[in-house]
Amino acid sequence: MTTVTARKGDPDWWRGAVIYQVYPRSFQDTTGDGIGDIKGITQRLPYIASLGVDAIWLSPFFTSPMADMGYDVSDYCNVDPMFGTLADFDEMMAECEKLGLKVVIDQVISHTSDQHPWFIESRASRTNPRADWYIWADPKPDGTAPNNWLSIFGGPGWEWDGVRKQYYMHNFLISQPDLNFHNPDVQKAVLATVKFWLDRGVHGFRLDTVNYYFHDKQLRNNPPMVYDPDSTGLETDTNPYSMQNHLYDKSQPENIEFLKKLRSLLDEYDCRTTVGEVGDGDRSLSTLSIYTSGNDKLHMCYTFDLLSPRFTADHIRGVVSKCQEIVTDGWVCWAFSNHDVIRHVTRFMETPDERERIAKLAISVLSSLRGSICLYQGEELGLEEAELAFEDLRDPYGIRFWPAFKGRDGCRTPMVWEAKAPHGGFSPGAKTWLPVPPAHAKLAVDAQEADASSVLHHYRQTLAFRKAHASLYDGDLTFLETQADLLAFVREKGDERLLFVFNLTRSVQDFLLPAQFASATPLAMPGFAPTLEEKVVKLEALDAFCAKL
The missing domain is CATH 2.60.40.1180 (Golgi alpha-mannosidase II)
Incomplete structure (x- = not known):
């Protein structure tokens, strides 16, 4: 047996690494307000380390009005009071260092909150120093939006602003205006926020919507998507966004040079990494290949290809084979679940009695693939998607498209630690931000620790098996x-x-x-x-x- 030793100090530690995603507001509440916090993460770090992972990935914890659960940032260089303080973050970093865990944080730089000082200044006039920091455009003569671009969260991708008497672009919520990366000053400002966290010791960045940074300067209309109505890849009946071929509102060639600047900054520090989120339809693997080639852009990327409902040999073989064919000079990060999709046990199982078997088989498959892997909190317990009532929803995406699409709250419910404690041991308070399903509480960490055949123990054993074989890292x-x-x-x-x-x-x-x-x-x-x-x-x-x- 070839044993993989600890890779502390290895600049390529990320290659084949296992990264555990923490969704802060649902991990551990220490204050009783029903929302997880950074002190809670610190409290549970020994548990994360016990799984045998190499790093944690923290979803956004920055200052934010929380219209999109923190993916609408109003201050890139601070911690939202909901989650704690910078001192709490530093304490967490120190504990991770003791436990040998690397820290990767979500960097959401394609857009900001409309409460960010940059946008407040930009919308104030057409002549202020930050007037061109966002994507502004005049209306058509009839007052309609500059082009046909759509928002992923529903409706047009443009919003009228009465002060500037112009439209601004938003790929997501109206309150999430897109930054104008064609402006060099925007790039410098964004890179400065990255440097802030590098100087604080973080080991890497998960780059949200990394192919959305640039838009077509000519604002050309997207053509319609030509698709097979019998295919399973598009949901045009639910969200019209899928009816367009997104040639001009994302994945622009100018992004390459910016990613090189980002990489150059990270290369000034030891043992840092980036993992980009690429959502680009059937072009995703090609985009991934471009973004990770040449050792001068991103270290690795992940796509949505394995985040589908299909858990079949044909599908997995097809995706991985295509990846190996296209991504010849880059690196991929695989995942079956994250904070944006239905939990994979629910997606993959055909009957309820398969839950445990599917959970075990899925991690065994994932940990055997070539690439790095991301695990999402709770999947190591075999948690299913939570069924929530409409009145419990907090996700604006789900609220917008209910009931055809129930949103992302079902995979974001609080982590369960103690089977018999209120709220599964997540919070000492009276109410949690999302309810804890009783079925989840039965699968809590303490219950599974006491069962040698549990999904939790299987995860530990499987990750130990992976770590014991060098070929599973990068063979x-x-x-x-x-x-x-x-x-x-x-x-x-x-x-x-x-x-x-x-x-x-x-x-x-x-x-x-x-x-x-x-x-x-x-x-x-x-x-x-x-x-x-x-x-x-x-x-x-x-x-x-x-x-x-």
Whole structure:
């Protein structure tokens, strides 16, 4: 067995790393106001470290009016009082250092809050020093918006401002105006906020909507999307945003030079990293390839390709194969869940009794892929998507499109720590910002700690298995031809070669070892015990097999 040692001081620590996403307002409340805080994160860091992850990723905790749960920043260089203080953040950083955890923070720089001082000044007149810091445009002669661009959160992507007598662009909420990255002063100001956190010791940045920074200067209309009405990739009946081919409101070529400036700044510091969020439809992997190539832009990116409802060998093989074909000089970060999508156990399972098996198989698949991986808080407990009443919703996206789309609150409910404590041990207060489902409380950390066969223990064992094999960090991946819905591939690095076979079907499947693998030695894989009889692997439903070649 090749053991991967701790990579402290390794500039490439991020390559193959396991990153645990913390959604601060739902992790641990220490004040009783029903909202998580930074002191709560610090309190639970030993738990995170016990999982065997390399880093934490903190969703936004900056000063914000919270119209979009902190993704509308009004001060990039401070902590919102809801979450605590900069001193609390520094204390958390010190504790992470003791525990060997790196810290990655969300950097939301494609847009700000309309309460940010930059925007307040920009909208005041057309001649002030920051007049061109946001995307302003005159109306058409009939008073309508400058073009047909749409907001992801519904309606036009433009809002009229009576003071400037112009429209400003917003890809998301009306209260989230987009910055004008064509202005060099905006780029300098944004990079200064990045430097602020680098100087405070953070190890990296998750870059929200990284391909949205630049827009087409000519403000050309997006053409309609040509799509197959039988395809599963578009939801045009729910959100008209998908009816456009977004050629001009994002993913502009000018972004490349800015990403190089960002990378140049990070390279002034030791062992730093970036992970970009790329939402670009069927162009996402191509965009990812461009943004991570050449070792002079982003370190890695993730897309939404595996955040779909499809947990099949055909889908996973197709996405990863395409990634390997396109991303030849870059690095990918995979995830099955995050704060924006339905929890993957709910997406993947066909019947309620599959919850635990799906949860275990999913992390086993994810941790075997080539790339870094992100885990979202609560998935290590096998939590399902919470069913919430409309009156409990806080997500403006869900409120806007209810009931066709129920929003993102169902995956953002509070973390559950103690099965028998009020609110699952999340808060000592009387009410939490989102309700804690009783079904979640039963799956709390303390309950699973007491059960050696729990999903939580399986996560720890699986991540330890990954860490024990160098080929799983950055080794090559080669797919094998298989029958039925089996996912089979070889991971190899140096003298280590591992064969993985995953049965993602609901029936027993046989896998005949290829002749060149006749001498394969079965390797105990946490949570699974398929049998090998005369070179035939017998896999139960939702089963996994590993062998050393």
